[in-house]
Amino acid sequence: MISRVLIPLLLCFLGILSEGSSDASHSPVMGILAQPTAKGDHLYIAASYVKWLEAGGARSIAIQDDLTDDVELDELFQQIHGLFIPGGATDEMSYAIQYLLNKAVESNQEGHYFPVWGTCMGFEYLVRFIGGDDILQAGYQAENKSLPLEGVVRTSFLYSDDDIYQTVISRNTTLNNHHLGLHPATYWSSPSLQSVWEITSINHDETGRPFVSTLEPISDLPFYGVQYHPEKNAFEYATYPHTTLPYEAIDHSPEGVAFSTALARVAVHLARTTLERNDRHAYTDPDRFPYVYTYPQQVGTAFEQIYIIPKSGQSEVTRKSYLRNGDMSHIPKRSYYHIQ
Ligand SMILES: *[C@@H]1O[C@H](CO)[C@@H](O)[C@H](O)[C@H]1NC(C)=O
Numbered sequence: 327m328i329s330r331v332l333i334p335l336l337l338c339f340l341g342i343l344s345e346g347s348s349d350a351s352h353s354p355v356m357g358i359l360a361q362p363t364a365k366g367d368h369l370y371i372a373a374s375y376v377k378w379l380e381a382g383g384a385r386s387i388a389i390q391d392d393l394t395d396d397v398e399l400d401e402l403f404q405q406i407h408g409l410f411i412p413g414g415a416t417d418e419m420s421y422a423i424q425y426l427l428n429k430a431v432e433s434n435q436e437g438h439y440f441p442v443w444g445t446c447m448g449f450e451y452l453v454r455f456i457g458g459d460d461i462l463q464a465g466y467q468a469e470n471k472s473l474p475l476e477g478v479v480r481t482s483f484l485y486s487d488d489d490i491y492q493t494v495i496s497r498n499t500t501l502n503n504h505h506l507g508l509h510p511a512t513y514w515s516s517p518s519l520q521s522v523w524e525i526t527s528i529n530h531d532e533t534g535r536p537f538v539s540t541l542e543p544i545s546d547l548p549f550y551g552v553q554y555h556p557e558k559n560a561f562e563y564a565t566y567p568h569t570t571l572p573y574e575a576i577d578h579s580p581e582g583v584a585f586s587t588a589l590a591r592v593a594v595h596l597a598r599t600t601l602e603r604n605d606r607h608a609y610t611d612p613d614r615f616p617y618v619y620t621y622p623q624q625v626g627t628a629f630e631q632i633y634i635i636p637k638s639g640q641s642e643v644t645r646k647s648y649l650r651n652g653d654m655s656h657i658p659k660r661s662y663y664h665i666q
């Protein structure tokens with residue numbers, strides 16, 4: 327028999343009492359660019375970006391880089407509270423991303439707040455979008471380099487938190503992985519860049535050449551860009567095959583991980599602002615614009631994902647036995663969850 331004390335505890339445990347947490351309006355939705363793989367046969371999003379946004383409290387919808395239909399792009403734009411452009415290696419800015427960036431500009435100019443976040447390639451896209459396609463310099467030696475930020479503007483939005491500030495100025499925490507860069511002198515010779523952003527940190531590559539590592543808005547365009555990878559500290563742990571040697575020089579210290587997730591909350595806060603200020607559509611059509619989850623999109627149960635662990639004597643647990651435990655029939659057909 328279940329005691330009186332246990333019943334509320336159980337209900338809480340199952341999420342039934344957690345009023346509000348089921349209210350989707352408390353969770354902003356980011357549109358995240360899915361770009362072509364190296365072979366070009368499909369599109370991808372590195373899961374660490376999705377996890378990073380989840381750590382900040384946002385869910386994500388994929389934006390297919392090859393979309394060309396304005397009606398569909400308009401519809402997508404209505405479903406998101408912010409645009410996230412991740413790192414990557416897609417030189418050409420697609421029609422889709424340029425269209426959405428123009429929509430973002432238009433929206434902000436009309437007084438409807440709409441933030442854009444760019445990480446690494448995303449940073450470079452933002453700079454090119456405002457400053458022109460040839461504005462970046464090539465040949466930087468800043469690959470697989472974790473650095474402390476220099477010249478950090480403490481009063482800026484991204485670095486005003488004491489813990490974040492202390493970590494970024496004092497530790498090799500921000501991982502860089504780029505050949506292109508924005509030279510500070512280029513910024514100072516570009517009226518268009520200066521009218522949109524201030525530089526809130528810089529860095530030097532291995533040869534001592536400076537590059538801008540953070541741009542924050544001073545205009546009515548809430549566009550934020552970081553040249554480094556804040557998602558990696560908390561969410562990338564790759565090693566070389568059959569070793570424990572880290573594949574990339576990522577700071578996984580408590581400070582590094584805390585920095586990563588704290589900055590995720592700062593980034594997602596921007597999209598929450600859209601949620602509070604605008605009357606954007608709630609997310610409505612999972613078959614049309616499914617969330618990109620880092621786990622199977624389970625509905626109608628308290629747990630969106632569970633791990634099925636074989637009993638000690640069992641060699642494996644079949645998918646069939648997993649399905650028996652839950653009704654998966656409501657999972658949207660186009661649910662993206664398999665991340666290789
Ligand atoms: C950062 O790493 C460099 C080597 O790449 C090292 O010389 C430097 O002392 C480190 N800085 C800090 C603050 O740990």
Ligand SMILES: *[C@@H]1O[C@H](CO)[C@@H](O)[C@H](O)[C@H]1NC(C)=O
Nearest residue numbers: 469470471571572573574575
């Ligand atoms: C990245 O740097 C670390 C530390 O310097 C090194 O061990 C690792 O092999 C490098 N990884 C790559 C892919 O170059």
